Amino acid sequence: MLETILISIVIALLVLVIVVPLFLILRMSVHDKKQKEHSVLRNYPILGKARYIIEKMGPELRQYLFHNDNEGKPFNRREFEFVNIAGKYNSRMVGYGSERDFEKDGFYVSNSMFPTHREDLKVVQEPKVKTRLYKIDEDKLFSRKEHREDGEIDPYLLTEENHIHLGKDTVKKPFEISGIVGQSAMSFGSLGDHAITALSKGLGMAGGTWMNTGEGSLSPYHLKGDVDIIMQIGPGLFGVRTKEGEFSWEEFKKKSRIDQVKAFELKLGQGAKTRGGHVAAKKVTKEIAEIRDVEPHKDIDSPNRFRQFDDVKGLLEFVQQLREVGEKPVGIKIVVGSEEEVEDMVKVMSEEQMVPDFITVDGGNGGTGASYYELAAGVGLPTFAALPLVHDLLTKYGLRERTHIIASGQLITPDKIAMALSLGADMVNIARGFMMSVGCIMSEVCHTNNCPVGVATTDPELQRALDIEEKKYRTCNYVVSLRAGLFNMAAAAGIDSPTKFERKHIRYKEALSNVMTYKEHKEKTVH
Numbered sequence: 001m002l003e004t005i006l007i008s009i010v011i012a013l014l015v016l017v018i019v020v021p022l023f024l025i026l027r028m029s030v031h032d033k034k035q036k037e038h039s040v041l042r043n044y045p046i047l048g049k050a051r052y053i054i055e056k057m058g059p060e061l062r063q064y065l066f067h068n069d070n071e072g073k074p075f076n077r078r079e080f081e082f083v084n085i086a087g088k089y090n091s092r093m094v095g096y097g098s099e100r101d102f103e104k105d106g107f108y109v110s111n112s113m114f115p116t117h118r119e120d121l122k123v124v125q126e127p128k129v130k131t132r133l134y135k136i137d138e139d140k141l142f143s144r145k146e147h148r149e150d151g152e153i154d155p156y157l158l159t160e161e162n163h164i165h166l167g168k169d170t171v172k173k174p175f176e177i178s179g180i181v182g183q184s185a186m187s188f189g190s191l192g193d194h195a196i197t198a199l200s201k202g203l204g205m206a207g208g209t210w211m212n213t214g215e216g217s218l219s220p221y222h223l224k225g226d227v228d229i230i231m232q233i234g235p236g237l238f239g240v241r242t243k244e245g246e247f248s249w250e251e252f253k254k255k256s257r258i259d260q261v262k263a264f265e266l267k268l269g270q271g272a273k274t275r276g277g278h279v280a281a282k283k284v285t286k287e288i289a290e291i292r293d294v295e296p297h298k299d300i301d302s303p304n305r306f307r308q309f310d311d312v313k314g315l316l317e318f319v320q321q322l323r324e325v326g327e328k329p330v331g332i333k334i335v336v337g338s339e340e341e342v343e344d345m346v347k348v349m350s351e352e353q354m355v356p357d358f359i360t361v362d363g364g365n366g367g368t369g370a371s372y373y374e375l376a377a378g379v380g381l382p383t384f385a386a387l388p389l390v391h392d393l394l395t396k397y398g399l400r401e402r403t404h405i406i407a408s409g410q411l412i413t414p415d416k417i418a419m420a421l422s423l424g425a426d427m428v429n430i431a432r433g434f435m436m437s438v439g440c441i442m443s444e445v446c447h448t449n450n451c452p453v454g455v456a457t458t459d460p461e462l463q464r465a466l467d468i469e470e471k472k473y474r475t476c477n478y479v480v481s482l483r484a485g486l487f488n489m490a491a492a493a494g495i496d497s498p499t500k501f502e503r504k505h506i507r508y509k510e511a512l513s514n515v516m517t518y519k520e521h522k523e524k525t526v527h
Contacts (some may be wrong), residue, residue, distance in 0.1 A: 053115045059444065067466045074367065074410060075432070075442065081187070082413055083436040087474035088134045090153050092414070092488075106383065107419050108507045112494025122159040123487055124178070128152040129206060129480055132473045156483035157208045162499045164426060166263055166404060167329030167357040172209065175228070175262040175329050179208030180498055181417065181482050184408050184429035185232045185267070185333070187216025189279045189300075190369030190446070191435075194466040195455045200225035202475025212429065215302065217291050218255060218277070225472070228372040229260045232333070234267040236302025240294040242453055248306055250323060256326030263328055263357070266319065268305065269335035271366025271380050271409050279369070281447045283458045312345045316354040323357075331358035331406075336386035337379070343393050348376050350397040360429065361390050363409025367432045369446045369456060383409035384423060388503075388518070391424025412436075414485025418493075421486075421501035423518070429470035430482075438471040509520045 021356060025046065032038075033044035040048040054061075078099060085091055100106075130152055137145040157178045158164075166175040182512065188196050196219065203209050204225030212230045213222050217239025222229055233240055240252045255261055279288075279300040289296035309315045315332070322330045336342055349355050363383030381389075387407050394400040407425035411417050412433030420428055432440070439453040446456035454466035486498040493505050508521040516524070 004320065023291055035209045072442075074365070075412065079412055080436060080442065083433050084477060087478040089136075090131070090133055090151075090477040090481050092481055092485055103511060105508070105510050108509060109415065109418050109489055109493055110505050110507050111492045113464050114494060116491040116494055116496050118491060120496055121487055121491060122162060124159055125154040125156040127155070129155050129476065131205065131476050131480075133477065153477070153480055154484070155207060155480060158497065158499060164404060164499075166331070167323070169402075170357055171323050171329055171513070172327040173262075177208070177210065177228075179206075179483055180427050180486060181479055182210040182230075182406075182419070182427065182429055183212055183434050184216035184366075184431035185212040185265070185270070186431050186435070187214030187279075187369070187446065188219035188221055188291065189216045189283055189458065190214065191200045191456055192451075192454060192458050192463045192466070193219070193221045194219035194463045194468055195435070195438050195471075197224045198468045198471040199434055199475055201472040202437070203479060205476040206479045207474065208483075210262065212265065217287070218258070218261065219291050221260075223260055227260070228262045229258075230263045230265050230331075231255055231261050232267050234302050235304065235306045236292070236300070237361050238294070238302070243292050252322070253325060256328055261328070264322060264326060264330045265333055265358075265360060266306070266315070266322075266330065268315075269333065269362070270368065271335050271362040271364045271383075271458040280447060280449060285458050288458065309405055310347040313352060316349065316352055316356075319356050320354055329357035331356045331360060331404075333360035333362060334390075335362050335364065335380040336389055337381065337502075339389055339393075342390060346393045346397050346399065349399055355402045358395075358404040358406055358426075359390065359407040360408060360424070361386050362394060362429075363387075363407075366409040383407055383411065383420065387420060387423045387425055388522075414482055414489055417482065417486055418489045418501055419506060420496065421498060422503060422506040424503075426499075433478065434475060438472045440464055449514045 017108075028049065029045040032041040032048065035041060038052075040051065062072070072080075082092070100293070103170060115236045130150070132148050133151040133153075134146050134148050137147060158180070164177040164180075166177070183199060186196070186199075189520065195218050200211060200222055201224055203211050204227035210228045210230050211222060213219070213232050213233025215238060216238060218229065218231050231239070237245065237247050240248055240255060242248045256264075258377070261303065281297050281299045282302055284294070284296055284298060286296045292300065294300055309318050319330045361383070362380075363386055364380030365382045380386075387405070391400065394403065394405075404426040404428045405424055406429055407420040408429035410432075411420050411428045412430055417428050435455055438455055440455045441453055443452055445451060449457050449459055451457040451462060452465070454463040457463060490496065490498045490501070493501070495501065503518050506518050507515055508514075508518060509515050
């Protein structure tokens with residue numbers, strides 16, 4: 001009896017292990033030989049299927065196995081690790097030395113022979129930021145243990161004399177900022193409510209920073225934390241429109257009366273998509289549709305540009321109207337395409353004596369939730385090319401002191417931020433760095449609503465992966481660590497505040513070790 005049972009079990013296992021797989025392979029082969037979509041499968045059904053499986057796994061294989069730590073795009077492994085280590089441990093420490101390829105061309109911050117003493121830095125370290133930090137107990141190949149504990153960290157804020165004031169001379173309610181780093185435009189809809197909430201709470205805990213809503217309007221989740229808000233208004237007018245899609249002054253007034261909303265930004269363009277925004281229908285829930293005043297479960301495509309104005313003068317008049325009605329600062333977000341067009345804009349500002357309270361310069365190397373390949377890869381100057389161009393033209397027409405420049409586009413580490421400040425920025429916006437702080441693993445499926453870690457998705461099941469109470473601390477630690485790194489670099493450069501970075505603090509090195517100032521580099525490039 002026992003032998004019969006054992007034989008039956010063996011036969012069943014053989015069927016499962018051999019017969020069933022053979023049947024499935026045979027059936028798949030017959031199907032693939034008949035299909036017309038893939039040529040390779042018609043001739044080599046088994047090998048062809050293996051090829052497609054490996055190809056599908058390609059991005060993950062390159063990211064984790066085949067790219068070295070400095071090769072990945074848009075961010076390499078070192079940059080990704082920096083954000084995660086800063087978020088978990090509030091640390092920026094590395095061992096042995098940098099893996100940067102020092103033989104390539106690149107910008108460097110110029111250090112001083114006599115750095116600034118730490119006690120001479122103009123920095124505010126009170127009140128302390130209450131957060132939670134991870135501590136490593138054991139870090140071996142097959143055994144890694146760590147625990148999280150409550151902690152207090154220095155906030156690294158600007159002293160009062162170095163605070164940034166948006167709209168100081170133009171509106172009744174200026175926006176006073178005590179930090180340099182803020183969150184770039186990310187809409188509820190592109191990101192899920194878990195991610196937006198964690199970011200709002202984390203930024204609010206850190207203080208001295210701000211959160212840009214993106215063109216998807218102000219959602220309840222942006223207001224969850226005690227964080228200052230810059231509300232972005234895009235060509236689709238989401239959140240400040242009538243049901244028919246026209247601009248609504250009444251809705252704008254309602255938003256301007258919200259205390260957390262400190263300023264408004266008109267989005268003329270975005271680095272990775274110099275077009276109107278896009279949200280796929282599967283992401284447009286009923287809640288998102290209500291916030292944006294659109295129909296649910298349908299694609300959202302906002303216009304390429306505003307219909308309220310057709311030229312720079314019209315833009316500036318609209319900015320002025322918004323300031324008068326809202327009584328709060330108003331800025332614009334641009335992508336630089338040509339020097340001539342930017343100069344025309346600045347020239348009109350000078351002639352009309354109307355200047356936005358801030359200009360966000362987004363590089364073509366910036367990110368997006370969804371865009372077309374050709375726009376993301378081939379349109380708009382990168383940040384480090386666009387930024388000095390805008391700064392120099394504002395200086396040329398005597399307007400630089402009347403506005404502020406916010407730079408954005410891959411500025412996720414203190415060294416990149418210091419370089420941006422040296423090239424003309426007053427502040428910086430970061431989007432993808434903050435996405436990483438709440439769990440993004442750069443799977444590059446933001447446009448599909450299938451984000452595996454619950455960040456760029458509105459799917460409730462996928463959002464379960466993102467624990468708000470955990471990730472808010474990561475966001476807080478990350479932004480504070482960036483500010484600490486900036487003061488560290490300021491000290492190395494011999495200045496007492498990161499607000500004092502200038503063009504003279506940056507050098508450009510060519511591959512053959514020819515070192516030049518930025519001015520010399522620019523003149524050589526032009527000629």
